[in-house]
Each structure stands twice: as C-alpha cells, then as structure tokens.
Amino acid sequence: MTIDDLKAQNLILFEVISGSRAFGLATETSDTDIKGVFYLPKDKFYGLEYIPQISNETNDIVYYELGRFVELLLKSNPNILEVLASAPDCILYQHPIMQQLTLDLFLSQQTKQTFAHYAMSQIKKAKGLNKKINNPIEVKRKTVLDFCYIIQGQHAYPLTNWLSEKRFEQHLCGLVNIPHSRDLYALFYDASGDCGYHGIIQNDDSTELCLSSVKVGTTVNAYLSFNRDSFSSHCRDYKAYWQWVEKRNEQRYQSNIKSGNDFDAKNMMHTIRLLQVAHEIMTKGTITNKCANRDELLAIKNGQLSYDEIMHISETLLSKIEIASITSMLPETPNFTKAIAQLVKMRELLYNH
Incomplete structure (x- = not known):
C-alpha cells in the first residue's frame, strides 16, 4: 500500500504537521514533515498483510497503523508522543475516533x-x-603492511621503514609462524626469487599475511609482529567514515x-x-x-x-x-490496561460500522 492508497480509501485517522514547523523552529529552508495514523482494510488486518508503517521515499511523510501507533505510545517514544500532543493549528485532519487516545494514558x-x-x-x-x-580518513585504505613491525631487541620498528632501509621487496619475503605465539612470524628474504616465497601479502587489499614453505636451517632475517587488532579497528573506522561521507x-x-x-x-x-x-x-x-x-x-x-x-x-x-x-x-x-482497551474499542468501531 502507498500513501495514495490510504487517501483514496479514506483510511487516514490522524494527520499532523510535525518537525520544526510544529515546534515553531521553522526557517525559510525548512521542509514540511507530516505524520499520521491509519487503519488497514479489514481483510488486510485480519489476514497476512499487516502493514505497520507507510512512508514516502524521503521519510518526510510517515503514517503509522493504529496498533503500531499505540504500541509506540506505550513505549514512550518521544516522536510519537509529540504527534499525539500536536497543537490544534498543526492538525490537518482528525477522525473523531482518535479522541479516545488521550495524552494522560501514556x-x-x-x-x-x-x-x-x-x-x-x-x-x-x-x-x-x-x-x-x-x-x-584518507581515500586509500591502509594495508596490512602498515600494521606490521620488525622486532629488534626491546624495540619494534615499522615494517615499511625496515623494508625501505634494507631495499627489500615485500613479495620476495617469506613468513613462517612462530609456534605458541599470536601473530609473530619469522621473516626470510630471497633476493633471487628462486625459493618461491609467497611474499608478506598478496596485494594491497589483502586482510591476511601470506605464509611460505622455508627449508630447515635457512637463516632468519628478522622477526615480524602483526598488530591484527589495530588493523581490524582501522578497517571498521575506514568503512564507517566513508559510509558517513556517502550518506551525510x-x-x-x-x-x-x-x-x-x-x-x-x-x-x-x-x-x-x-x-x-x-x-x-x-x-x-x-x-x-x-x-x-x-x-x-x-x-x-x-x-x-x-x-x-x-x-x-x-x-x-x-x-x-x-x-x-x-x-x-x-x-x-503508561496505563497499559486502559490504552489497550481503548485500542480494542476503536478497532471494533472501525471494523463493525
């Protein structure tokens, strides 16, 4: 069902101006928000097509089914309580039956x-x-490499700096897990590429490190630590930030x-x-x-x-x-007992007239 359906079938029970215009806070650029209450045709209400809410694409106009409206009132929803409390000059239409829902109930x-x-x-x-x-946050997401560190004595150095100083290429590196440790690896380097190491990451979009097979006895070049928690946090922040930019x-x-x-x-x-x-x-x-x-x-x-x-x-x-x-x-x-009794009475009047 659409808003046009509600109007064509005379299903609207309550319609008010809401938002800044109702609060006396409107300016020249303010939109006109409309909220209201409707009831479903008998076959839809008793059947399998219950619709709790109908709105336009921008949600500037929203109508709540009578039962949903009462449910939100009983939950003390601020926006819905303010709709019920609408000033007379903001009420566009009010079916007499709506007078049975009074603010003191809620x-x-x-x-x-x-x-x-x-x-x-x-x-x-x-x-x-x-x-x-x-x-x-920069448009380009940081990579796993930005959260890897080389352990030297009691210090940890950014992997990217270490690779640059050594003039190493990440794709010529091989990593092997250190047993009984979390995100700690032995790093090996093969300048010739003959050893077939898989590198530290496959590409900049990788979210995991690559592991390689390394011959026993090969000299370890360094020990690498991956700060997985910080990388995960960065990915969450990156996603949230650019979603916000898109939707703001x-x-x-x-x-x-x-x-x-x-x-x-x-x-x-x-x-x-x-x-x-x-x-x-x-x-x-x-x-x-x-x-x-x-x-x-x-x-x-x-x-x-x-x-x-x-x-x-x-x-x-x-x-x-x-x-x-x-x-x-x-x-x-709120007075649940009386409010629900009023809702039942209103439904009986609507569907038995």
Missing part, C-alpha cells in the same frame, strides 16, 4: 528514560561527527563547517529541545510542542554556541529532569 515516569536515551543518542551522534570532522546531508555538513562547528548543530538543537520537553513532562505532566525559547534553540542550530556550552546546557537539564522526577505525580508506566 505520560509516565518512563518518559524520563526514553527522552534522555534519545537525547544522549543525539549527543553521541554529535560526538561521532566531531570525531569524523577532526579525524578524516551535504548541505547541513557544509553549513556546520561554514559556522566553524565540528558537530551537527541541528541535532544538538533537537537534543536540547527534547530535554526541555522531558522536563516539562516531569514538572507539568503535559507536552507543549511550540518552543517558548525559539531564539535560543536557533542560536544552537546556527552554531552560535560551542560544543562545551551545549554540553553544559544538556547536563543541567538532565540533572533538573532527575530532580523533578522525584516529586513528579506521574505513574511509573
């Missing part, structure tokens, strides 16, 4: 954890961007760089906003989507606050949330 002490967890994930993303911007929002990235930021300022703005919502839930037992401190939040988005300043704000808010939760009158968890 707000609980549980939101302290989910909002904080989500906020901390955004902080982690910002730290990850900080690391990627300040530690760019280039416009937002360039905006961050232009502002002198080595973190995603937009993500950090949403982090602070979410923590403010969590504090409002703990102190007032409700959610007001419209942000009263628009200028402060946009200042964060525009890079006017440093990373450390934003961290200080987030830590202060986390502390306030923790203190507020002690005296909060909210229940420990």
Whole structure:
C-alpha cells in the first residue's frame, strides 16, 4: 500500500504537521514533515498483510497503523508522543475516533528514560561527527603492511621503514609462524626469487599475511609482529567514515563547517529541545510542542554556541529532569490496561460500522 492508497480509501485517522514547523523552529529552508495514523482494510488486518508503517521515499511523510501507533505510545517514544500532543493549528485532519487516545494514558515516569536515551543518542551522534570532522580518513585504505613491525631487541620498528632501509621487496619475503605465539612470524628474504616465497601479502587489499614453505636451517632475517587488532579497528573506522561521507546531508555538513562547528548543530538543537520537553513532562505532566525559547534553540542550530556550552546546557537539564522526577505525580508506566482497551474499542468501531 502507498500513501495514495490510504487517501483514496479514506483510511487516514490522524494527520499532523510535525518537525520544526510544529515546534515553531521553522526557517525559510525548512521542509514540511507530516505524520499520521491509519487503519488497514479489514481483510488486510485480519489476514497476512499487516502493514505497520507507510512512508514516502524521503521519510518526510510517515503514517503509522493504529496498533503500531499505540504500541509506540506505550513505549514512550518521544516522536510519537509529540504527534499525539500536536497543537490544534498543526492538525490537518482528525477522525473523531482518535479522541479516545488521550495524552494522560501514556505520560509516565518512563518518559524520563526514553527522552534522555534519545537525547544522549543525539549527543553521541554529535560526538561521532566531531570525531569524523577532526579525524578524516584518507581515500586509500591502509594495508596490512602498515600494521606490521620488525622486532629488534626491546624495540619494534615499522615494517615499511625496515623494508625501505634494507631495499627489500615485500613479495620476495617469506613468513613462517612462530609456534605458541599470536601473530609473530619469522621473516626470510630471497633476493633471487628462486625459493618461491609467497611474499608478506598478496596485494594491497589483502586482510591476511601470506605464509611460505622455508627449508630447515635457512637463516632468519628478522622477526615480524602483526598488530591484527589495530588493523581490524582501522578497517571498521575506514568503512564507517566513508559510509558517513556517502550518506551525510551535504548541505547541513557544509553549513556546520561554514559556522566553524565540528558537530551537527541541528541535532544538538533537537537534543536540547527534547530535554526541555522531558522536563516539562516531569514538572507539568503535559507536552507543549511550540518552543517558548525559539531564539535560543536557533542560536544552537546556527552554531552560535560551542560544543562545551551545549554540553553544559544538556547536563543541567538532565540533572533538573532527575530532580523533578522525584516529586513528579506521574505513574511509573503508561496505563497499559486502559490504552489497550481503548485500542480494542476503536478497532471494533472501525471494523463493525
């Protein structure tokens, strides 16, 4: 099913403007995000074609099946709670049946954890961007040779330097395992190539060392140690970095760089906003989507606050949330029994009308 199918068959129960426009944080370049709730035709719901979510290609427009919507509300999902709490001027359509799902069924002490967890994930993303911007990785991946060392006495020297000094070619080297040791090898060299050694690696894309057959009694030229753990870590970082480069929002990235930021300022703005919502839930037992401190939040988005300043704000808010939760009158968890009863009632009305 597609979004067009939902509209053509009148399956939409709830449709709202979400994101920056709902929070009062929209600027000239802001997109219009839409979220909503739908129900499946009876045959699909009772059959084998249950569909929990339908969205467009960019995920700017997302509709959740009624049961999935309630499930996420019961899990105190921050984004979904804010959809239910949409201000009247952001509600594009609301079926009367949706009035049976009220915010008080779902707000609980549980939101302290989910909002904080989500906020901390955004902080982690910002730290990850900080690391990627300040530690760019070259296009060409390092090879196994870059993580091999020659052992001489109490010291270890980079293999590449040693080969250069000796004027040795890696493909004329032969390696033999040292018994009862991890990634330690005896290295032999045959300048003539007559011994048929396989070299240290087959090519630059190799992820393992090559081993060779060496005649007993052949003189060992050196002992080689392969730092396998560091090589594996480099490969993971290399893959993650270039996947990030491929998928990053280039416009937002360039905006961050232009502002002198080595973190995603937009993500950090949403982090602070979410923590403010969590504090409002703990102190007032409700959610007001419209942000009263628009200028402060946009200042964060525009890079006017440093990373450390934003961290200080987030830590202060986390502390306030923790203190507020002690005296909060909210229940420990959402009202599962009543919420599920309401869901069943809504389904009965939808499928028996």
